Amino acid sequence: MPPLLAVYIVVMQAALSVSVQANCKLSSQGLQAYAKNGDTVFGALVPVHAQIILPTPNFREPPSTGLCDKFYVEMYQCALAMVLATEEINQNPNLLPNVTLGFRILDSCYSDSLAAQSSMWLLSGEGDTIPNFSCQQPLKMAAVIGDLRSSSSVQVARILGLSGIPQISYGSGLSLLSDKHQFRSFVRTNPSAERMPYVMAQLVIQFGWTWVGILASDSDYGIQGSQMLREELAKHGVCVAFSVTLGEKNSERKMASTVELIKKSTVTGIALYLYHTEVHELLDTLAAQAVTGKVWIMSHSLQGTVIFFKDNLRQLLNGSLAITLHKQQSQAFQTFLYKLHPSSNPSDIYMTAFWEHLFECHWVANMSHQNMTEKRNTMGMTKICTGSEQLESLPSSVYNVDNFRFSYYAYTAVYVLAHALDNMFSCTFQNEKCPNHELHPWQLLSYVKRVHFVDPVGQEIFFNENGDPPVIFDIENWQVSPSGTGTPVNVGLYDERLPLHQRLTLNRSIIQWGSGYSQMLSIVLSVWRNSGLTWRELGAPVRM
8 A cells, every 4th residue: 555545544534533523422521420339320310409500602612511509408318318228229138139239320400401411421421422322331321310300301311212221200290201102211200290280270179269370380391281270270160360481580571570460460379380490589579579368379399499498488478288299208318317427428429518508618628727717718718617517406497307208209219220120130020031130221121110019118119001100199288387487287188099089188177378368368258248149159269
């Protein structure tokens, strides 16, 4: 071969290689995972932070993945629940014996794009992500658990579904995800929100309201859910006075018009079918203007969020009704949450931020007192963490270890995976070829869909043909005491496993209404007694 021709071929091959890599690789800049190695590993997506701050692109350098902001303690507890479940499974000789389970937990920061990027990172390996390629060393990624938010899970499901990789969500309620033609590898341990509009409508009917308003998220979850709610209400002759969609960023004009609409409306009940990041600004404005006389009916997407622990919102939300995920109890998880400490959990990349957030201090590891003082002066720090802070000293409004809801479904998701792996490796289904510990995620998917077991909390776990568990919701009433302390009180239950006429139970005698609504109710009662009309004919807010 002529020398010049040989040089030309080598140069062209190098150029082609660079071109292919440049066109194929997706930047994984800034992605980090809380990692634990194992024979078999699952990936997890958890919004440890409540929002992502994206820099303005300058078109001179690659775009950044953004900065995650606003530490979200409740969602971090979902990650911790997965860690606890993994530890329990690895210590259980009767479940997945001779196989160590590991994980890679990433922060999706309530961002659909970051969730999609993180799922690609989990599949390709821990370097640059390359679609349809795995650059991992012998690391067997069995499944992906997550995400919480439905819109994020939709993005991830479309990626994982291409290869039949199991996806187990612990919080996505969008009913569309039950469509196995579109999302064939998706299952969830939390109930589908398909029944949420029905339960909300039943509450409206129970209290005799004939005139309501709706505030919905501008996401698939809110748009589809609010439409289904309007249809359910129409079946029972309930009129919708207004229906407004809100996003995470709303114009001042839209916010002002929504506030005026609510203030001028005569409706008593207003259904909230959105996320706290979309409604907190509106609620702050309504509270500042001392709006009263409204009863907020909330979907489970708002349960346990920061809006319930803000001092300025307590009176506004007093008397609200919330349809929440069914609460479970776990002493083991409570003990686990109180044993956390940055020094004893060095591999947890979120632990330091968690500690700093709760105790409002700066954690400085392996630093002398003199260096701490210098660091404080340099960075403007007013408080350095001592390490002697006690989680037990924190009030439940700051650190709630009793809210075993989303975290329970995250905990259960790991057990679903473990039982599916155990069934596959032990050839539970005799009519199928035994995989002999060879992990093929597409093969594991059929075992995930067919799990049936009792979890450590005592709940029976199984899925229907759409990958959904039975629907169980708690009905809670937010009650503010004379001292100003807010507490969610369980006043009812919706259980799909019961006969139709027994599914919704409600204890009206313990419901506490807000002050403005109670005053209005007294006036309505007086009018009713002198009107000669039936309670329903009057269109009153409560059926007596």
